[in-house]
Amino acid sequence: MNNHDYIPIAALNQYAYCSHRYWRMFCAGEFLDNQYTIEGTSLHDRVHTLGEGHREDTWQVRAVWLKSEQYKLIGKADLIEEVDGNWYPIEYKRGHKREWDNDELQVCAQALCLEEMIGQKITQGYVYYAQSHQRQLVNISAELRVTAIATIQAIQNIQQSGKIPPAIYTQRCRGCSLYQQCLPQAVDKVKRYQEIK
Numbered sequence: 115m116n117n118h119d120y121i122p123i124a125a126l127n128q129y130a131y132c133s134h135r136y137w138r139m140f141c142a143g144e145f146l147d148n149q150y151t152i153e154g155t156s157l158h159d160r161v162h163t164l165g166e167g168h169r170e171d172t173w174q175v176r177a178v179w180l181k182s183e184q185y186k187l188i189g190k191a192d193l194i195e196e197v198d199g200n201w202y203p204i205e206y207k208r209g210h211k212r213e214w215d216n217d218e219l220q221v222c223a224q225a226l227c228l229e230e231m232i233g234q235k236i237t238q239g240y241v242y243y244a245q246s247h248q249r250q251l252v253n254i255s256a257e258l259r260v261t262a263i264a265t266i267q268a269i270q271n272i273q274q275s276g277k278i279p280p281a282i283y284t285q286r287c288r289g290c291s292l293y294q295q296c297l298p299q300a301v302d303k304v305k306r307y308q309e310i311k
């Protein structure tokens with residue numbers, strides 16, 4: 115990694131979901147669609163074609179490129195809204211809110227970029243879950259910022275060291291489109307066999 119390398123904002127989401135999945139997608143260049151990823155891509159395509167305009171007191175602009183020189187981040191926000199001089203990044207997701215907070219991390223990374231671009235503090239954003247048709251408020255808290263910055267640093271460390279994060283079987287593997295390539299349970303079995311040998 116050098117000074118010209120930027121981390122895709124979506125990489126933070128994938129890293130928080132599973133660091134090994136992040137490595138497969140963004141370092142090894144692997145990606146396989148499953149039902150969830152196809153629905154997600156289709157949702158983003160629909161959102162991005164809607165353009166910009168006013169909705170009552172809210173100005174909305176879609177598919178906005180964001181960049182941060184400080185954090186070396188780059189990516190696209192699905193929707194940015196401005197209400198009474200306050201700006202809000204909004205990320206669209208196909209499903210419903212789950213127990214892990216990787217979507218919040220993605221919104222926080224968008225906020226870090228937006229702050230640098232407009233020179234104004236962003237205090238809140240949203241994740242819109244298409245399945246439940248609900249907006250989930252994301253407070254861009256000091257704690258979330260610390261987590262986002264730590265995630266950026268962890269990703270930079272992987273890029274610089276070339277070290278592959280281990281594949282560890284968890285509940286998240288069940289919905290992972292890379293399961294067939296990764297086979298984390300098979301890796302665990304081989305390790306256990308090596309240990310008792």
Ligand code: SF4
Nearest residue numbers: 132135287290293296
């Ligand atoms: S199958 Fe599990 S360990 Fe492997 S990339 Fe997916 S989530 Fe990560």
